[in-house]
Amino acid sequence: MKFNGYKRSDGHVGIRNHVIVMPGVICAAGVAQKIANKADATYLYNPNGCAQNSSDSAITMEILSGLIANGNVYGVLIVGLGCEMLRKDNYIEAIRKKTDKPVHYISIQQEGGIKKTVSKGLEIVGELMEGASRCEREECDLSELILGLECGGSDPTSGFSSNAVLGVTSDRLVDLGGTAVLCETPEAIGTENILKRRGFTPEIGQQLHDAVIKYDRMCKNNGEDIRKSNPSPGNKASGITTLEEKSLGCIHKSGTKPFMGVYEYGQMIDKKGLVFMDGTAYDVASVVSLVAGGAQIVAFTTGMGTPVENAIAPVIKITGNGDTASRLSDMIDFDTSSSITGMKSVEELGSELFNYMVDVCNGEEVVAEVNGFSDMAINQFYSYS
DSSP states (O other), X not given: OEEXXXXXXXXXXXXXXXXXXXXXXXXXXXXXXXXXXXXXXXXXXXXXSSSOOHHHHHHHHHHHHHHHHXXXXXXXXXXXXXXXXXXXXXXXXXXXXXXXXXXXXXXXXHHTSHHHHHHHHHHHHHHHHHHHHTOOXXXXXXXXXXXXXXXXXXXXXXXXXXXXXXXXXXXHHHHTTOEEEEOOGGGGTTOHHHHHHTBSSHHHHHHHHHXXXXXXXXXXXXXXXXXXXXXXXXXXXXXXXXHHHHHHHHGGGGTTOOEEEEEETTOOOOOOEEEEEEOOOOHHHHXXXXXXXXXXXXXXXXXXXXXXXXXXXXXXXXXXXXXXXXXXXXXXXXXXXXXXXXXXXXXXXXXXXXXHHHHHHTTOOOHHHHHTOOOOOOOOSSOOO
């Protein structure tokens, strides 16, 4: 099965064709955003770039370089300040390990202030936009697609409706040679033995099991009981009672296929089939990691509704709650509540969601894109210093 996408020289395939303007450090965010707004380019916020220890700096660089390498990006202008920790050489080295696409860097201090930096930035972005305009959609196989599986603002309908439907969609993509990525390690706690049995090999199964156990132990070693903060107050008010209950619903997104690999937070995905990304359950930072790993599109189930979006990849919002679909229609793309009323089966809706996903790959905008939203967060452990 085919879709029309953008074939990149590095072998990646995109479903969008962004020219990105990104601050290399948060201190340069205002200038970078000014350039992006004036040029009508895509602004990618960077909340970091300085005052981080080496561990968190490495995570930041892994995520940002992965986002830029994503197939949905044509090229990027990075706007630095000049005295920060993560500088031009750091960015160029990290990005060049992943992609050969156009990358430009300018510094506010070196350019001589805001006005000169904006002027130089607009010149560079203009050239990038001209190059992007020459890119045309071409027929691509769905095996080139990486689908991120995410949930947030969950209620009981998430587990037995929207997540189950998304699982059918995930299975179909995998059957066609594509890739689906389950994430949110904390929301697999209590299901580690189920996941272990789904490893393609015993070694992969053990990796899945150990990733979940490690996260639970890490919280306890830091004096935290994750079960006191997850499920969230909203989850509990909606009817979810325990983390284990929430986790059992969460993993339904992954369908029935075996797991072919386990990846670190934001690591670039290089396998086909169903895989797992070991990372945070914080919605925004989790979506960012999926896109940094190469996902060109994210399917996000939500019982209560959330407007979370990403600058680079469209985020399809799916709900199994009919009331949410009706009241929050400007936040929701796909309603699976008819699987609860009996009007449609989970399998029928999974097929419909798959077809909608292909439409989005072909250029149809999701509601968050129409609304112009973009959210950004990178998981951190010990900063800021």
